[in-house]
Amino acid sequence: xxxxxxxxxxxxxxxxxxxxxxxxxxxxxxxxxxxxxxxxxxxxxxxxxxxxxxxxxxxxxxxxxxxxxxxxxxxxxxxxxxxxxxxxxxxxxxxxxxxxxxxxxxxxxxxxxxx
Amino acid sequence: xxxxxxxxxxxxxxxxxxxxxxxxxxxxxxxxxxxxxxxxxxxxxxxxxxxxxxxxxxxxxxxxxxxxxxxxxxxxxxxxxxxxxxxxxxxxxxxxxxxxxxxxxxxxxxx
Numbered sequence: 001x002x003x004x005x006x007x008x009x010x011x012x013x014x015x016x017x018x019x020x021x022x023x024x025x026x027x028x029x030x031x032x033x034x035x036x037x038x039x040x041x042x043x044x045x046x047x048x049x050x051x052x053x054x055x056x057x058x059x060x061x062x063x064x065x066x067x068x069x070x071x072x073x074x075x076x077x078x079x080x081x082x083x084x085x086x087x088x089x090x091x092x093x094x095x096x097x098x099x100x101x102x103x104x105x106x107x108x109x110x111x112x113x114x115x
Numbered sequence: 116x117x118x119x120x121x122x123x124x125x126x127x128x129x130x131x132x133x134x135x136x137x138x139x140x141x142x143x144x145x146x147x148x149x150x151x152x153x154x155x156x157x158x159x160x161x162x163x164x165x166x167x168x169x170x171x172x173x174x175x176x177x178x179x180x181x182x183x184x185x186x187x188x189x190x191x192x193x194x195x196x197x198x199x200x201x202x203x204x205x206x207x208x209x210x211x212x213x214x215x216x217x218x219x220x221x222x223x224x225x226x
Contacts, residue, residue: 006157034214043117043205043217044158089157095213102148102171103207103215105157 002027004092006106013080014114021109023090024072030092033066033073034103039086047088048075080113087111117141119208119218127224128196136191136221140208146170147189148215149181152203164189201225 003026013019025033034049050057050064050073057064061080066073077084087108095101118141128134140147146165150158160173164183178194187208193200201224207215 036217043119043219046214046216049214091157102160102163102173103150103158104160108155108157 002030002092002094002104004090004104004106006090006109008109009107010110010112012112012114015080015082017080019077019080019084019111019113021075021088021090021111022072023074023092023106024070025092025104026071027092027094027104028071029094030104032093032095033064034091034093035064035075036089036091037086038089038108044089077111080111082113082115085111085113117208117216117218119206119216121204121206121218121221123221124219125222125224127226129226130196130198132196132225133192133194134196134223136193136204136206136223138189138191138206138208138218140187140189140206141216144208144210144216145187146209146211146213147183147187148207148209149189149191150205150207151175152205152220154202158205161191196225198225 006023031052036044037047038044063076090106091103120139122137148163149161152158162172163170167183180192183189203220205220207217209215
């Protein structure tokens with residue numbers, strides 16, 4: 001089955017700096033890669049996703065890049081703010097048009113944005 | 116916030132008991148997936164229901180079972196509870212197996 005590895009497990013940045021979180025996956029049939037943000041005691045919240053026919057996607061301060069050949073994808077957050085502090089999870093799926101099938105999650109990255 | 120709701124929010128059970136957790140999917144969604152999230156870990160896929168039928172199952176024993184109703188809401192049942200079943204149980208709804216949106220979860224503690 002699919003295996004998703006995520007690094008780093010913790011990341012501390014100064015406000016205004018950029019943060020990068022990296023994930024690798026094992027199943028070459030995976031074609032959908034969402035990123036979720038989870039604040040303490042809250043639900044995972046979808047922040048951005050990318051499909052395998054696209055190499056990069058951007059939404060304001062957040063971007064995701066995908067390298068299908070190397071089987072890795074990354075989350076980039078620019079101009080970090082204290083409210084970006086949370087646990088971030090990457091995931092991979094073989095789902096059809098949108099990846100609604102089984103999501104395999106990484107182990108999470110605790111991002112702390114310091115003032 | 117998504118339109119996905121779960122009940123109850125918290126639950127305490129003792130080992131050997133049975134529990135039923137409920138999930139109401141977002142309007143227009145016909146697929147519900149259930150995940151178990153242990154403390155400090157990523158969510159682990161339990162199973163998915165699509166149009167009232169099980170559509171994929173993760174590495175969980177048969178004492179984890181589920182159901183989806185005609186209105187696409189869903190239940191997760193766990194029999195013979197074990198201490199290791201203590202976790203946050205999340206459901207996620209989607210439309211035609213597309214992007215998944217999570218509910219707030221049910222925190223289960225097994226004593």
